[in-house]
Structure formats: C-alpha cells, structure tokens
Amino acid sequence: MQTPLFNRNMASLAAKFRIAPPYIANFDSGSAMLRATAAYLRGEDFPGMGTTPPAAEPIATLINKLPQQVQEFIYTLGSAGEAILPQQLSDVSAEVVSQWMVSQYPQRQYPAVAIGSASGALVHLSAALDMPWLPQTFMIPVLHPEMNPDNPKEAMEWGRQVAKPLLDANPELVLHHMYDPNQDRLTLRGMDYFRVKRLRLGETYKRFLENCLPRGGTIFIVECQRTWPTTQVSDRHIFQFGALGGATPEEFIHGSDRVADYLERYNVPKRQWNPPTPDGDRPEAEWGFEPSLRNDIENFARDRGYQIRRIVFQEPEHLSPFVAELYRHWYKQRGMLANRLLVESFILLEPMWALRTGSVPFWMKFNMQPSLEWIENYLENTDPYDEIYMILFSHGVDAVGLPSIESWRQVFRRARKRGEFIGVEEDKFPRNFATLIRYYTDLQRVIPSRYPLPGSLTLEQLDRFVQETGDRFPVNWE
Numbered sequence: 001m002q003t004p005l006f007n008r009n010m011a012s013l014a015a016k017f018r019i020a021p022p023y024i025a026n027f028d029s030g031s032a033m034l035r036a037t038a039a040y041l042r043g044e045d046f047p048g049m050g051t052t053p054p055a056a057e058p059i060a061t062l063i064n065k066l067p068q069q070v071q072e073f074i075y076t077l078g079s080a081g082e083a084i085l086p087q088q089l090s091d092v093s094a095e096v097v098s099q100w101m102v103s104q105y106p107q108r109q110y111p112a113v114a115i116g117s118a119s120g121a122l123v124h125l126s127a128a129l130d131m132p133w134l135p136q137t138f139m140i141p142v143l144h145p146e147m148n149p150d151n152p153k154e155a156m157e158w159g160r161q162v163a164k165p166l167l168d169a170n171p172e173l174v175l176h177h178m179y180d181p182n183q184d185r186l187t188l189r190g191m192d193y194f195r196v197k198r199l200r201l202g203e204t205y206k207r208f209l210e211n212c213l214p215r216g217g218t219i220f221i222v223e224c225q226r227t228w229p230t231t232q233v234s235d236r237h238i239f240q241f242g243a244l245g246g247a248t249p250e251e252f253i254h255g256s257d258r259v260a261d262y263l264e265r266y267n268v269p270k271r272q273w274n275p276p277t278p279d280g281d282r283p284e285a286e287w288g289f290e291p292s293l294r295n296d297i298e299n300f301a302r303d304r305g306y307q308i309r310r311i312v313f314q315e316p317e318h319l320s321p322f323v324a325e326l327y328r329h330w331y332k333q334r335g336m337l338a339n340r341l342l343v344e345s346f347i348l349l350e351p352m353w354a355l356r357t358g359s360v361p362f363w364m365k366f367n368m369q370p371s372l373e374w375i376e377n378y379l380e381n382t383d384p385y386d387e388i389y390m391i392l393f394s395h396g397v398d399a400v401g402l403p404s405i406e407s408w409r410q411v412f413r414r415a416r417k418r419g420e421f422i423g424v425e426e427d428k429f430p431r432n433f434a435t436l437i438r439y440y441t442d443l444q445r446v447i448p449s450r451y452p453l454p455g456s457l458t459l460e461q462l463d464r465f466v467q468e469t470g471d472r473f474p475v476n477w478e
Contacts, residue, residue, distance in 0.1 A: 006091040015100035023084045023092050024100070026051045028139035028195075029118040029286055032347035038104030040127040045352040047440040054441050060434035064425060071431050072186055075396050080190025083141040090165035094173050094196070097138055098204035105132045105212070111459055113213050114311075115205070115297060116222030117289045120349045120363030121319040122311075127351040128323075128330065130456035132212070133222070134205055136293055137176075137286065140166070140194040149181040149188040150268050152275040156231065156239040159192065167236050172200045174236040174292075176285035180243040181273065182252070182262065183366070186396045197283070197290040199236075201300055215305040218459060221297055223289040223312045229253065229278035240285045241275035244316070246368035246401015253278065258400045265398060287316040287365070310478040316365045321378045322473040324362045326457075326465055331358065334454060339386040340447070343375055343411070345393040348423075348439040355454065357447040359389070367393045367430065369401045372408065379414045388415040389446065391422050391439040394432040405429045422446050 011021045024031050026049065035050030047054045063074060114126060114133040126133045142162070147155060159177040167175060178193040187193075201209075209219070229249050231239045242252030251259050255272025263271055283290050294310075301308050313319055324341070331338035342359035344350070346366050354361040362378060364371035379385075392408060405426045412419020423438030466477050 006088055008091070008093050008096060011093065011096045012099055015096055015103050018100070018103050020100050021093070021096050023088065023140050024097060025082055025139040025141045027079065027082070027347065029347055030135040030138045033118050033120060033123050033349075034101055034104060034133065034135055036123050036349055036351055037126045037133045040351040041105055041130065041132060045440070046350050048437050049347050052437055054437060057434070057437045057441055060437045064428055064432065064434040068431060071433060072396055075433060076186045076189045079141065079187040080143060080145065083143040083191035085143050086162035089140070089142065089162060089194075090169050092140060092166055092170065094170045094198065095202055095204055098202050101134060102204060102208040105208075107212060109214055110212050110217070112218040112220055113209060114220040114222050115201075116220075116293070117224035117287055117316070119222065119224065119287075119316055119319050120344055120346070120365070121317070121323040121361075122222060123349060123351055124323050124327065124354065124361045124363070125319070127355070128326065128457045129459070129462065131220070134208070136290060137195055137197045140196065141191045142194050143190065144192045145190050147188065147192070149185050150263070150270065150273060152179050152181070152241045152273060155179050155192060156233065156276050159194075159239060160233050160237070163194070163233075163237055166194070170196070172198060172202055174199055174238065174290060176230075176238050176240055176283075177233070178240045178243055178285035180241075180245070182247050182399045183243060183245045183368070183395055183397060185266065185399070193285070195285045197293075199290065199292040200296045201293070206300060209300070209306070210304065213306060216307065218307045218309055219297060219301050221294055221308065221310045223291070223294070223310060224284075224287045224316055225312060225314050226284040226288045226316065227281040228284045228288070230280060230282045231276040231278055232280065238282055239276060241273070243286065244284060245366050245370070246399050251400065262398075262400045310476070312476040312478060313474060317363065317371065317374050318474040320363045320374070321382075322469070322475050324360050324378065325382065325469065325473075326462075327354075327360045329465060330454070330457060331360070336451065337386075340449070341385040341388045343388065343390040345371070345391050348391045348393050348435065350440060350443060352453075353440075353443050356451060357443070357449050358451045359447065360385070367395065367402065368399070369403050372403045372411070375411060379411070384414065384416050386415065386417040388412055388419040389422050389443075390420075390424075391443070392424050392429065392432075392435065394428070394430045394435050396431050396433070398430065402430060420446060
C-alpha cells in the first residue's frame with residue numbers, strides 16, 4: 001500500500017511546505033549542501049546538517065559512550081532507516097524533488113543562480129554572492145538488508161533487477177549505483193546508494209529561473225570533471241565500484257597491501273574484491289558533472305536572455321583554496337584581520353557561523369588522506385593563520401586511507417597561536433558520532449568572536465578577484 005507522501009500529488013503539495021520527499025537522503029552531499037545554502041539565504045544557520053535539532057546533543061553524547069559494536073549498529077540502523085523499499089522506486093519523481101529543492105529558497109530576485117556539481121566550497125561562494133545553488137545529483141537510499149558489503153557483483157545484479165521502474169518513470173535521469181565497501185561499510189549493511197543525475201533542467205528548475213533570475217542574469221554551471229572507472233548496466237544505468245576517498249580506483253579493482261590489511265581487519269575471508277569489469281570512465285557518482293545537462297542549460301539561457309558562466313575544476317576540493325582566499329580578501333576589505341581558518345569536512349559545514357565568527361572557510365570532501373594533503377598544501381602556499389579550527393566527519397570505519405587523529409592534529413602546528421578541533425572527541429575518531437551535532441554547538445562555544453553579517457559580494461567584485469588571482473587556483477572560469 002502506498003503511503004501518502006509517496007503519492008506524487010501529495011509529495012508535490014508537501015514540497016511547497018519544504019517537506020522533503022521520503023526518498024531523499026538526509027546524509028547526502030547534494031541534499032545537505034542545498035539545505036545549508038538555502039538556510040543562509042533565508043537568514044538562518046545550519047544545525048544538525050539541517051535535519052537534527054541541537055536539543056538532540058545529549059542523545060548523541062550518550063551514543064558516543066556506548067560500546068563500539070552498539071554504536072556501529074545504531075549507525076547502520078539510522079542510515080537504513082532513511083531507505084525506501086525497492087518496489088517504491090517507481091514512485092520517485094525527479095520533478096517533485098526539484099519542487100522541494102526550489103522551495104528551500106526565498107522566492108525573490110537573485111543576481112545569479114548556480115546549477116551543477118556539489119561542493120562545500122560552493123556553499124560558501126553562494127552565501128557570499130547571495131546565489132541559490134540547484135544540484136544536478138541527488139541520492140535515493142534503497143533498502144537492501146543483509147547484503148554482504150564485499151560482493152560488488154551481486155550488488156550490481158540486484159541493482160539491475162530493481163532499477164528499471166525508477167528509470168522508466170524518470171527519463172530525465174541517469175542512475176549511478178555507487179558501491180563503496182571501504183568508506184560505506186556500515187551503511188551498506190542496510191542499504192544501497194542510488195545516485196541520480198539530471199540530464200535536462202526540467203520544468204521546475206526552468207520556472208524557478210524565470211521567476212527568480214531577471215533577464216540578463218547569470219547562470220553558473222558548476223562542473224566537477226572527476227571521473228571513475230564504471231560499468232554500463234543498461235541505458236542510463238551505471239555501476240560504480242568504490243568512491244573518492246582513501247583508496248584509489250586501481251586498489252578497488254586490483255587490490256593492494258592496504259586493501260588486504262583492511263579486509264583482514266574486518267575478518268573478511270578474502271584479500272581483494274572481485275568487482276564487475278569496468279568498461280569506461282564516466283562522471284563520478286557523487287561529485288562528477290554529467291555534461292548532457294550543459295546543452296539544455298545553454299539553450300534555455302539563449303532563449304531567455306541569460307548569461308552563462310562555467311566554473312570548471314577537476315576534483316571536488318579544488319574550489320576550496322579559491323573560496324578561502326576570496327573570503328580572506330573580503331574580510332580585509334571590511335577591516336577585519338582575516339587570521340582565523342575554519343576547516344570543514346563533508347556535510348559538516350556552517351556558512352552562517354563562518355561569517356558570524358569571522359572565520360575563513362576551507363572545505364574538505366571527507367576525512368581521508370587526500371583531504372589531509374589538500375589542506376596541508378593550502379597552508380603551505382598561503383600566508384599563515386593565527387588560529388586554525390577543524391571539524392572532522394566520522395564515518396565509523398577504519399578504512400583504507402584514513403589518517404589517524406594524530407595526523408590530523410599535525411595541521412594545527414601551522415597555526416601561529418591556536419589550533420583546535422571542533423565537535424571532535426579525539427579518542428572516538430572515526431566513531432565520534434556526536435560530532436554530527438556538536439560541529440554546530442561547539443563552533444559557537446569554542447570561537448567567541450562575533451561579527452555582523454555583511455552584505456553580499458557583487459559579481460563585479462568576484463570578477464576582479466578572479467582577474468587578480470589569475471592562474472593561482474586549479475579552477476577555470478569560462
């Protein structure tokens with residue numbers, strides 16, 4: 001029997017009141033970063049990733065004290081609790097999702113609108129420019145209990161059996177079935193990751209642009225060009241084994257000493273995985289931009305008299321140094337010291353309180369070695385900060401490529417005066433689940449400075465900064 005919110009008309013009505021369709025994941029980058037951006041544009045902050053109130057902090061603190069196995073069970077149960085049954089996939093509507101997404105934003109005029117790849121740095125850029133961001137990708141968690149996380153071939157065949165009704169009902173979507181037993185070991189015990197990307201704008205996105213972007217306004221197409229070796233399952237259905245983080249694509253496919261150690265650590269009776277053979281490199285499931293959407297945006301913009309700008313970068317984090325330096329430049333123009341760095345992780349970010357505390361935001365995509373190297377690279381090549389604060393996501397797994405908490409602490413040695421984690425119980429990492437709430441509450445406790453919220457930057461100010469910084473950052477503005 002169909003529950004009321006799965007009914008397309010009821011879900012569409014609920015979306016007008018900012019109630020998310022029941023098949024949208026709360027813990028995904030797309031939905032969380034949309035919520036964070038929209039909250040700022042509504043003049044609000046972003047507690048509990050936009051879904052959990054700060055009043056839940058005592059519960060999170062209690063969970064932190066439980067035995068490891070109990071914590072992992074709660075984490076698995078919590079993520080599976082967001083999943084829908086496979087037979088409900090035919091009820092998913094990309095247009096209803098779009099209606100919910102645009103309902104997050106105040107319906108008023110904006111100087112620009114961004115559409116495309118997710119990025120925490122883009123959240124801060126959007127906040128600075130008073131600019132909504134509309135995701136190309138969203139995630140549908142699908143219930144799949146008792147699945148062995150280390151059998152990717154079985155997972156792909158299961159996806160082949162259940163995905164067709166979703167694709168038949170949504171010809172504007174391509175499905176990227178993402179399967180990562182390294183970083184998502186706990187969540188894969190209960191559900192699978194169905195990430196979908198828009199191939200076309202759709203009527204709701206078009207209507208939002210027509211209503212909120214004046215003629216001559218700018219549409220930024222945000223294009224992360226990261227790809228991954230994948231397997232074509234059927235037309236508009238792709239299987240991706242592994243994901244961006246600590247292990248490389250080669251390690252997922254061919255194994256390594258690190259993978260063997262990891263599987264032994266989790267008592268898996270094999271020393272490498274046996275995934276489906278990839279048949280091509282395609283846009284990465286979570287972060288990569290599917291270029292089919294670009295043509296549709298460009299045609300729409302040409303017909304309506306909008307300008308097109310492309311923000312192109314290779315890796316999700318490549319926009320982060322640019323945005324950090326833009327904020328630093330902005331703060332100095334406001335007569336502020338710009339000497340405080342706030343390092344954020346995955347969906348633990350706070351655009352409102354970054355500005356309220358006078359902090360320069362630097363976003364990392366996750367808690368793995370490449371992100372550690374990226375923040376160290378940034379600090380190596382910029383003027384030193386007096387204070388460095390860091391929020392660190394916990395995903396519950398001693399995964400391949402996970403730096404120790406001691407390695408993360410080394411970042412603080414680059415601060416001239418003070419370095420400190422925010423919301424992190426160091427002895428619990430990477431099972432510090434209370435950080436999902438404390439990133440917000442501790443941020444306000446640890447940093448006492450307060451500044452008034454500024455007016456937004458103009459596109460002309462952005463252009464001047466782009467011209468002045470030239471080729472310093474790995475981002476192309478086209």
